[in-house]
Amino acid sequence: MEPFYIPIILGSVRRGRQSPKVARFLAERMRRTGRIEAEILDLAEYNFPIMEERLHHRDDPPPGVREFAAKLARAHAIVIVTPEYNNGYPGVLKNALDYFYPEYKRKPVGIATVSSGDFGGIRCLAQLRLVMFNLGAVPIPAAFPVPRVQDNFDDEGNPREPLFEKSAASFLGELLWFTEAVTAQKARER
Ligand SMILES: Cc1cc2nc3c(=O)[nH]c(=O)nc-3n(C[C@H](O)[C@H](O)[C@H](O)COP(=O)(O)O)c2cc1C
Numbered sequence: 506m507e508p509f510y511i512p513i514i515l516g517s518v519r520r521g522r523q524s525p526k527v528a529r530f531l532a533e534r535m536r537r538t539g540r541i542e543a544e545i546l547d548l549a550e551y552n553f554p555i556m557e558e559r560l561h562h563r564d565d566p567p568p569g570v571r572e573f574a575a576k577l578a579r580a581h582a583i584v585i586v587t588p589e590y591n592n593g594y595p596g597v598l599k600n601a602l603d604y605f606y607p608e609y610k611r612k613p614v615g616i617a618t619v620s621s622g623d624f625g626g627i628r629c630l631a632q633l634r635l636v637m638f639n640l641g642a643v644p645i646p647a648a649f650p651v652p653r654v655q656d657n658f659d660d661e662g663n664p665r666e667p668l669f670e671k672s673a674a675s676f677l678g679e680l681l682w683f684t685e686a687v688t689a690q691k692a693r694e695r
Pocket of ligand 1: 619626654
């Protein structure tokens with residue numbers, strides 16, 4: 506069976522950012538399942554300008570937007586790794602998400618939230634799920650919250666607590682369940 510293509514949108518562009526550690530960790534664990542082709546889509550590299558209009562209403566999109574759209578369109582599911590800023594998600598993430606719409610249709614979305622505090626970014630989780638609902642995606646019930654990221658992950662993206670291996674396995678297991686179910690239904694409709 507072909508692996509599922511699941512890109513990871515990395516929603517932090519902050520100087521000295523910690524969230525890439527979590528994105529790298531998840532990408533590696535996704536690959537290790539042997540069932541997922543994972544790729545990190547780093548918003549710092551795409552550097553999209555402020556969204557003036559959605560891609561499907563524009564014939565002059567900024568550089569990188571069409572390429573990003575093609576990756577979302579090809580995706581069987583999507584993972585978002587986002588830091589929590591002021592109880593919400595970063596503006597750069599919302600700006601990027603707003604460029605697209607048809608690309609998300611009925612795609613399972615797994616959300617990993619990252620914070621330097623004790624709560625693991627769960628206050629932005631609920632808000633981001635609502636955004637993804639509105640975009641026509643299917644946010645999954647499981648999540649991957651990472652508190653005190655600066656202590657809990659080393660620079661290579663290895664967790665210092667075994668707990669994260671367990672919760673990543675459970676999070677990715679749920680994501681695969683929904684990805685399989687949605688992909689099978691889409692195949693039946695073809
Ligand atoms: C503008 C800003 C607002 C923040 N607000 C919160 C917050 O509401 N809750 C929280 O737990 N951490 C907050 N933080 C700290 C982040 O959790 C911290 O930056 C963490 O390392 C994860 O994000 P990173 O990828 O930016 O490193 C904030 C950080 C910034 C820069």
